[in-house]
Amino acid sequence: MHTQDPNPCRVIGVLDDGIASLSPTALALLRSADVLIGGARTLALLEREFKPGSMRHDLTGKLKEVPEWVRAARADNLSCVVLATGDPLCHGIAPYLAQHLCVEALDILPNLSTLQLACARIGLAWQDARIVSVHARDAGEWQRGSVPGHGLYALAQATRQHARLLVLTSPDNSPDRIARLLLAEGLGDDFLMAVAENLLQPEERVLAELTPQQAARMRFAALNVVLLWRVTPAAQPVRFGLADAEFVQRQPEKGLITKQEVRAVSLARLQLRADSVVWDIGAGSGSVGLEAARLCPQGHVYATEKNEADFAIAGQNHAAFGVSNYSLYLGKAPEGLDAWPDPDAVFIGGSGGELAALISGVIARLRPRGTLVMNFVTLENLATATATLQALEGVEWDVLQLQAARSKPILHMHRMAAENPVWIVCARRTDAKVAADE
Numbered sequence: 001m002h003t004q005d006p007n008p009c010r011v012i013g014v015l016d017d018g019i020a021s022l023s024p025t026a027l028a029l030l031r032s033a034d035v036l037i038g039g040a041r042t043l044a045l046l047e048r049e050f051k052p053g054s055m056r057h058d059l060t061g062k063l064k065e066v067p068e069w070v071r072a073a074r075a076d077n078l079s080c081v082v083l084a085t086g087d088p089l090c091h092g093i094a095p096y097l098a099q100h101l102c103v104e105a106l107d108i109l110p111n112l113s114t115l116q117l118a119c120a121r122i123g124l125a126w127q128d129a130r131i132v133s134v135h136a137r138d139a140g141e142w143q144r145g146s147v148p149g150h151g152l153y154a155l156a157q158a159t160r161q162h163a164r165l166l167v168l169t170s171p172d173n174s175p176d177r178i179a180r181l182l183l184a185e186g187l188g189d190d191f192l193m194a195v196a197e198n199l200l201q202p203e204e205r206v207l208a209e210l211t212p213q214q215a216a217r218m219r220f221a222a223l224n225v226v227l228l229w230r231v232t233p234a235a236q237p238v239r240f241g242l243a244d245a246e247f248v249q250r251q252p253e254k255g256l257i258t259k260q261e262v263r264a265v266s267l268a269r270l271q272l273r274a275d276s277v278v279w280d281i282g283a284g285s286g287s288v289g290l291e292a293a294r295l296c297p298q299g300h301v302y303a304t305e306k307n308e309a310d311f312a313i314a315g316q317n318h319a320a321f322g323v324s325n326y327s328l329y330l331g332k333a334p335e336g337l338d339a340w341p342d343p344d345a346v347f348i349g350g351s352g353g354e355l356a357a358l359i360s361g362v363i364a365r366l367r368p369r370g371t372l373v374m375n376f377v378t379l380e381n382l383a384t385a386t387a388t389l390q391a392l393e394g395v396e397w398d399v400l401q402l403q404a405a406r407s408k409p410i411l412h413m414h415r416m417a418a419e420n421p422v423w424i425v426c427a428r429r430t431d432a433k434v435a436a437d438e
Contacts, residue, residue, distance in 0.1 A: 005104045005105050007074055007077060007079065008105055008106055008107040009070045009073070009074065009080045009081070009082060009097070009105055009106055009107070010026075010029050010033070010080070010081045010082070010107050010108075010109060011081075011082045011084055011088045011093065011094050011097065011106055011108045011109065012026045012029065012030060012081055012082070012083055012084065012088075012109045012111075013084050013085070013086050013087055013088050013092075013109060013110045013111030013112075014038075014042055014045070014046065014083050014084065014085065014086075014111060015085070015086060015111055015112065015114070015117075015199070015200050016045070016198070016199060016201050016223070017200040017201070018045050018046055019046065019049060020200075021111055021112075021200070022111075023109070025109070027049070029079075029081060029109070030046065030049055030050075030081055030083075031049050031050070031051060032051060032079060033050070033051065033054060033079050033080065033081040034051070034054055034055065034073065034078035034079045034080065035054065035055045035056075035057070035069070035073040035078050035079070035080040035081070036054055036055070036056050036057070036080075036081050036083065037056075037057045037059055037066055037069055037070070037080070037081070037082045037083065038057075038058070038059060038082065038083030038084075039058065039059060039060050039083070039085075040058050040060050042083045042085065043056055043058060043083065046083065055073075055078075059093075063093075063096065066082065066093070066096075066097065067097060067100040067101055070082070070097065070101060070105070071101070074105065082097065085114070086110075086111050086112060086113040086114050086115075086116075087111060087112070087113040087116075088108055088110060089108065089110060090113045090115070090131065091131070091133045091135070091168055094108050114168075114196070114199055114225050115131060115166040115168065115225055115227075117196070117199050117200070118166070118194065118196035118199065118206070118225045118227055119166070119227065121194075121196055121199075121206045121208075122194050122196075122206065122208045122227065124164070124194070124227055124229065125164075126164070126166060128163075128164060129162070129164035129165060129166045130158050130161075130162040130164065130165050130166070131165075131166045131167075131168070132154055132155045132158050132165055132166070132167050132168070133154075133167075133168040134151055134152055134154070134155050134167060134168065134169055134170060134173040134178070135168055135169070135170040135173070136151035136170065136173065137151055138151065138170075138172035138173070139151040139152070141177060141180060142156065142177070142180065142181040142184055142185075143184065144184050144185065144318070144319070144324075145318065145326060145327040145328055146327070147300065147302075147327050148300055148325075151170075151172070151173055152173060152177070152178070152181055153324075155167060155178065155181065156181060156185060156324040157297070157298075157324055157325060159181075159182065159185065159187055159191070159228070159324070160234075160297070160322065160323065160324055161297065163229065163230040163234065164227075164228070164229045164230070165226075165227070165228040165229075166225070166226075166227055166228075167225065167226040167227070167228065168225060169224055169225060169226055171222055174220060174224075175193065175195045175215055175218070175220045175224060175226050176215055176216055176217070176218055176219065176220065178193075178215075178226055178228075179193060179212040179213075179214075179215035179216040180212075180216045182212040182228075183212050183213070183216060185324060186319065186322075187212070188211070188212045188213055189231075189232065190230055190231065190232045190234075191212060191228050191229065191230055191231065192209050192210065192211065192228070192229055192231050193209075193210045193211070193212060193215050193226060193227065193228055194206065194207060194208045194209065194210065194226070194227040195207045195210065195215065195220055195224050195225075195226055195227075196224060196225050197220055197221035197223065197224045198221050198223050198224075199223075199225075201223075203221070205221070235322060237294070237321075237322060239291070239294040239295055240264070240267065240291060240294070240295060241260060241263075241264050241291075242260070242287070242291060243260055244257055244259060244260050244287075247285050247286070247287050247290075247317050248285065248313050248316045248317050248320070249285050249313065250285070250309065250310065250313060256284040256285055256310055257284060257287050258284070258287050258288050258349055258375060259404070259419060259422075261402065261404040261419070262375060262402055262404075262422045262424070263287055263288055263291065265400070265402055265424060266288060266347060266373050266424055267288065267291055267292060269371065269373045269400075269424060269426045270292065270345040270347060270371055270373050271345065271371050272292060272295045272296055272299075272344075272345055273296065273299070273344065274296060274297060274298045275296065275298040275299045276292075276296045276299040276343075276344040276345050277299055277300055277302075277341050277342070277343045277344050277345075277367075278292045278296060278299060278300070278301040278302070278343060278344065278345045278346070278347070279301075279302050279303075279337070279340065279343045279345070279346040279347070279362070280292065280301060280302070280303035280304070280347050281303075281304055281333045281337075281346065281347065281348045281349070281350070281351075281358070281362075282304070282305065282306075282333070282348060282349040282350025282351065283303040283304060283305040283310070283311075283314050283328065283349065284305065284310055284314065284349055284350065285310065285313050285314055285317060286303060286305075286313070286314030286315075286317045286318060286328065287317070288347050288349060289301045289303040289314075289326060289328075289347070290317055290318065290321045290323065290326060292345075292347070293321070293323040293325050293326040294321075294323060296325065297325065299325060299344075300325045300326070300327070301325060301326045301327070302327050302329070302340045302341075302343075303326065303327065303328045303329065304328075304329045304330075304331050304332075304336060304337075305328070305329075305330065305331075305350075306330070306331060306332040306333075306350075308330065311328065311330045314328055315328060333351070333354075333358055334354070334357065334358055334361050337361065337362075337365070342365050342366070342367050342370075343362075343365065343366060343367065343370060344366075344367050344370050344371070345370060345371050345372075345373070346362050346366065346370070346371070346372045346373070347373050347374075347375075348362070348372070348373070348374040348375070349374075349375055351381070355381060355384045355385060355388070356384055356387075356388045359372070359374075359385060359388045359389065359392075359427075360388060360392065363389075363392055363395055363427065363429060367429070368429060368430075368431070369428065369429060369430070370428070370429050371426065371427070371428050371429075372426070372427040372428075373424065373425070373426050374425040374426075374427075375422055375423070375424055375425075376422070376423045377420055377421070377422055377423075382399070382423045382425070385425050386399065386425065389425070389427050393431075394429060394430050394431035395427050395428070395429060395430065396427070396428050396430055397425065397426060397427040397428070398425075398426055399423055399424070399425050399426075400423070400424040400425075400426070401421055401422070401423055401424075402421070402422050402423075402424055403418065403419065403420075403421040403422070404418075404419045405417060405418045405419065406419065
């Protein structure tokens with residue numbers, strides 16, 4: 001049962017038309033407040049309505065201080081108002097205050113979201129839309145393969161999963177940059193954009209049905225929101241078990257790919273979850289890592305390949321695969337692995353001659369209950385792998401030999417042609433800290 005505090009902090013949603021956006025109740029609370037907290041622009045917008053002698057706090061760049069300001073006001077039995085933009089519970093300050101104070105200490109008076117207003121301007125139904133905020137630290141232009149720390153990463157992921165997107169922008173992550181993200185991801189013909197600038201102000205402007213190609217070359221007012229909607233049906237690709245022919249491979253010899261049957265078993269043994277962090281070491285054509293990316297839509301795949309020609313081929317497959325949670329690097333493991341987050345699953349398809357050290361390093365980085373899967377076609381590499389695993393503590397492992405045969409035509413009949421046998425070595429970390437025997 002929710003019990004309201006006798007002197008709650010009022011969190012009031014405000015729009016850029018000032019008092020015209022406030023209900024009589026919200027306006028009365030604003031005018032009687034002893035302490036007012038808000039951004040510089042909002043405080044300036046409503047300054048004439050403040051009670052003489054009231055205390056004002058500009059929260060710009062001082063978000064962490066707001067809970068203490070609220071506590072101090074309530075401790076002195078002063079009425080306190082926090083001014084938020086639009087709906088305080090939609091990427092606003094209210095959840096932050098609830099986390100650092102308590103729900104009973106707050107009385108939230110919401111307003112229309114600027115996203116809701118923008119949808120109303122162009123008549124776009126928004127009940128099924130995904131809301132994404134890119135009001136984050138500037139990480140520069142989006143590049144295919146950018147990692148989760150990029151400020152536009154959540155938006156790139158959402159474009160793969162949702163037909164309608166409502167985007168809260170920032171001065172750096174502007175509408176033109178968002179348009180360039182769509183172009184970089186090969187989605188320039190799949191979405192249309194609308195940009196609503198300076199809503200409820202005299203200079204309000206709404207640009208509807210922009211193509212990403214158009215928007216990428218434009219400049220927009222600092223205050224804006226972006227709407228995106230699909231104009232072509234989203235592809236529904238096969239997630240698992242693609243035929244080898246679906247991948248670009250090295251020509252004329254199509255050898256550097258984990259074959260479909262082996263790939264399917266290897267991916268199954270990786271024990272992937274929707275949010276798994278995956279390493280693909282020795283990516284080759286990229287087949288294992290790219291299928292893993294489709295199987296982990298809330299996770300991310302980090303892949304590395306030392307051969308420049310194969311790196312280029314894996315890049316071609318990435319471009320054709322329609323995923324935004326895959327990063328490909330040119331390099332020889334273990335170089336570069338220190339910069340990657342600890343993995344839930346690791347696939348090793350090539351070791352570059354440093355297999356024992358690579359296995360030990362990977363096991364040390366695996367998250368608890370994480371899984372390492374390796375494919376080998378030579379007895380020497382199999383022996384090295386099993387000997388290395390045998391010497392490690394806190395690891396359980398097994399070996400599976402897989403040999404498939406595929407039918408091939410012979411005259412008016414068919415024969416079975418055997419593929420090369422492959423050993424699939426699986427290792428699982430069983431404790432929180434693993435160290436090699438010395």
